[in-house]
Amino acid sequence: MATSRSLLTESQRQALRERGGEQVRFDEPLSRHTTLKIGGPADAWIAPSSIESLQSVISYCHAQGLPLLTIGGGSNLLVLDGGVRGVVLSTRALREIERVGETGIRVHSGVSTGKLLSCATSWHLGGIEFLGGVPGSVGGGMVMNAGTYLGEFKDVTTRVRSLRLSDAASVLRDNPECGFVYRGSSLPSDEIVVESWLELVPRSQEEIKATVASLRARRKEREPKGASNAGSVFKNPEGDFAGRLIESVGFKGTREGQAECSPAHANWFVNHGGARAADMLKLIDLARARVQEAHGIELTLEWKCIGEK
Template structure:
């Protein structure tokens, strides 16, 4: 696909950015499904001010901007992503705000926040046991498990407006958190958040996380790239059970497969294309609608050029 960056843009962007910039970057390197065409440009900001100046650079040239955390909930289309992709993983400052809060930049991994909280005897983020991703992606998705989700611990979220680089801070209750959903605007990039935890004995935290991980290990497919659950659970139902009862476990399209272990996971068993995954998504949706009258909604975000 034709890049939106001219040769002059490439030189200018590389000269303006402090952090790493790469052009024509395969997104399959940056998604846990290992799928996705190339991004015109990939940018890992050095700091929030570096990100701000590159957002202004893009705004002046009407270059589209999108954002990726660790790509664990993303299906990037085969034609790739036009414009600039901001990779937040380089924003990884994490500070304890005594006595019981943390301030985390967007690219801090969920695993690191859980580890630091556990070491300090602070409870509240046990729900993150085994949930991959970054703080930014977790907030956008309101990621969680049966132990809780981001909504329960988020005191505030700070974002940058893509159009003008201005900062906006919202209290947790203003973020519109729901089941695997937030109303944080799509024209903003989350840069940091404050989490309010509570004192809990380290042994209890570790036990809760171990139990959660053991339960997950029993039901989660292993060994093939995936993005976790493809669909949200409809109210009172389990998407995986509906897909299984529609007889689709093990169904393949190209290199994608409805996991024989958990029907709500689509796994990449060998060079799958996004089109293969989307085909299985359509098949599952259609079958579940016909058999049960239930419409499945995707949990995984589909991004890129259709």
């Protein structure tokens, strides 16, 4: 039975089941699909296992006027407590990855960054060591231009293919058209990235593994342990660090319910178990206001917020 908030009729549920295959769930708590472990239910959560099946779901939803939204690994997402009306498309079952020529890789958006890094290493290809310890999917990584001080997706991506959520048409963009910037891109939110092409460099496995190990060791020292999180909450403002600014106003350790500004790293807000998105939003507003008052700097969210309050 449809829940009272769901937009979906019984016949729409049936049609989505037919198009999405086994990976279709209704009234699915999105807390199961985010690293923060926060988020209300999606009317439907679908993870198509091929691009053709994804196209069929998109076309159906468009014809029915059902809203669509994409999630990857959920490692940069704050899903609000009211959940998401309409259909959430998960890329997690789009998993192809292949070597192209000597130094190229074609990769589906649902492949995890860890899998991409391990395949490249096995093919003796370097250039994406910056991904050591960065969670999430390749598609999310493209949209966010994920990276570290060692580099970012912008440096190795040659082309990105998306499907428009309005008509399922394929759009191919070369690197400059993706508008990659620090922790972001201009890849439109009404498209879903389905595959990307990377150009890497020949490198020995020993060299790759040594670089990744030192990045991971550095991260281990700095990152909070033991509580659910979604990495950095705010982007670093030009010439400064969001963590330094938040720490300077004495915000570390501030709690709202089960949500806390981590005592280990001020730009990581963690969920000790059972935190609500509303608690996180309060912490976000408070940290922003305190930094604005003390430093005159407006912090910009790196997390993406989706759903209804």
